[in-house]
Amino acid sequence: MAEPSAATQSHSISSSSFGAEPSAPGGGGSPGACPALGTKSCSSSCAVHDLIFWRDVKKTGFVFGTTLIMLLSLAAFSVISVVSYLILALLSVTISFRIYKSVIQAVQKSEEGHPFKIQAKLPGIAKKKAE
Numbered sequence: 001m002a003e004p005s006a007a008t009q010s011h012s013i014s015s016s017s018f019g020a021e022p023s024a025p026g027g028g029g030s031p032g033a034c035p036a037l038g039t040k041s042c043s044s045s046c047a048v049h050d051l052i053f054w055r056d057v058k059k060t061g062f063v064f065g066t067t068l069i070m071l072l073s074l075a076a077f078s079v080i081s082v083v084s085y086l087i088l089a090l091l092s093v094t095i096s097f098r099i100y101k102s103v104i105q106a107v108q109k110s111e112e113g114h115p116f117k118i119q120a121k122l123p124g125i126a127k128k129k130a131e
Helices: 044-052 057-076 079-108 117-121 125-130
Strands: none
Touching (some): 044 057, 057 079
16 A cells, blocks of 8 residues: 655644644634634634633633632532532622722712612512512
């Protein structure tokens, strides 16, 4: 059997860009194109691809750091404990923000009102119970 030529197996690499990734076959190398999907627009698989290859360092660090903390928490504590502590932390942040806005409103004597006014007007469980 004949060996396939090396030209058909190798990826093209630009000599002017040191350390650049090889362009994907059919990718075109355009900045908005996803190498995993060719010239198609970026979708969820492309977003995962971008996370794995650290295209946006801040976003990838946040996602992987959060995932690591969650996995370590689940290894040390039960699921119900982790979920309850997360909800408690969210509640603490929400109450702190509400107190902060109230103090700022009192000091500046402004009429900004409740910071969660929009969410309070949404139909929810409290209104359904009243009916």
